[in-house]
Amino acid sequence: MANKMLRVGLLGFGTVGSSFAEVVAATPEAGVEITRVFNRGVERKRTSERAKFVPSSAVWTDNVDEVLTAADVDVVVELMGGLDPAEGWLRAALSAGKHVVTANKQLIAYRGAELFALAAEKGVQLLYNAAVAGGVPVIPGIAQGLSGDRITRISGIVNGTCNFILSSMESGADYGEVLKKAQAAGYAEADPSADVDGYDARAKLCVLARLALHAEINPDEVPAQTISTISAIDFAYAKELGCTVRQVAQASLKEEGVSARVGPMLVPKSSPIAFSHGTQNMVVTSGKFGGDVVFSGHGAGGHPTAVAVMSDVRSVAEKSVQVRLPAKKVAVSGDVVAPHYLRFIVADQPGIVAAIAGALAKHEVNIDSILQHHGHAAERLPFVVTTEPCSSVMLANAVAEMAKMPFMVETPLCLQILVVDDKDTD
DSSP states (O other): OTTSOEEEEEEOOSHHHHHHHHHHHHOGGGOEEEEEEEOTTHHHHHTSGGGGGSOTTOEEESOTHHHHTOTTOSEEEEOSOSSTTHHHHHHHHHHTTOEEEEOOHHHHHHHHHHHHHHHHHHTOOEEOGGGTTTTSOHHHIIIIITTTSOEEEEEEEOOHHHHHHHHHHHTTOOHHHHHHHHHHTTSSOSSTHHHHTSHHHHHHHHHHHHHHSOEEOOGGGSOBOOSTTOOHHHHHHHHHTTEEEEEEEEEEEETTEEEEEEEEEEEETTSGGGGOOTTEEEEEEEETTTEEEEEEEEOSSHHHHHHHHHHHHHHHHTTOOOOOOOOEEOOEEOOOEEOEEEEEEEOOOTTHHHHHHHHHHHTTOOEEEEEOOSSOOGGGEEEEEEEOSEEHHHHHHHHHHHTTSTTBSSOOEEEEEOOOOGGGGO
């Protein structure tokens, strides 16, 4: 492509799509030109203020086939998200011999293996650096910069919305209020479940596991826990334990496959993950030879994501060779041996601690500490139990048993306490 313009067909002109157009317009030296734009309700987009970044010669259409099969399109850039109909569109583009650049983490997580095989068969590239952490170059960093190491664990914060919510709550904000603020700022959707319930982070974790751990895992097999049950009292107790609360995605190589989970965890203040605030993303890889490597930056928003998309497009323009790392399907276990945090809300009465200790002992879980702050009403008394390292599956069984105890006002909250043990990388 060195002697001619690389022609781009753009699918989606929303926040990221229009930001990508702006980046293209600002870098004419890249030799990239948008020739076609597909969007539903295309007339509204074509006449919007952001359309000024698209060349006047570009064709706007609400017929996706006019982009996928167009002779004046070399690269299809897909920025609409979701599995269907995006999968069919990208298959059609690859089959037509067009390169594809996408930010679609769900598609890469669930259908990546098949799409990569199709791209290889057709001799074209499928690039997806914007699928995880927006403008943070974690995907090329792992694929190229760390391909010589043996990565055994990957963990971090890959959902800017949840990080914005939890770091705001750490400063005293209420969950419901900060969620509304995130929605107003465009960080969270009207239905925030994909973010707050962990499904977005889970898909991204699976994308990273394929690269870092060479493990093909089914996102539906990875346990995901919501952040919506976290309250101000949890941050107070976390602080007393030298921790904060963050949504963490983590996967580790085990002899029998991969251990993986996503959810709110207590993160020690000594961990770099604890320093991530606002919409910042952070990914930590742990390698056998290279040790820990940290990738950090703003993961949410149109411009950071557009930078990653543009970088992929420029890779195609420069005929860069894509690093292909092997990956195989492996079993996923959600069982993690780690210390845990249990928060109870009870109607105070004699024998509560004994009953809880008995249930934990029955499931081979040892108590590490008990914390209780004064000043709470006896009918809604919060207190915390931390455990020694134990099986999360065994602990879940104990929690299910304790939830039925007559003095429980709410279902007990169980959070993993994040521990980074360098012995895991030996």
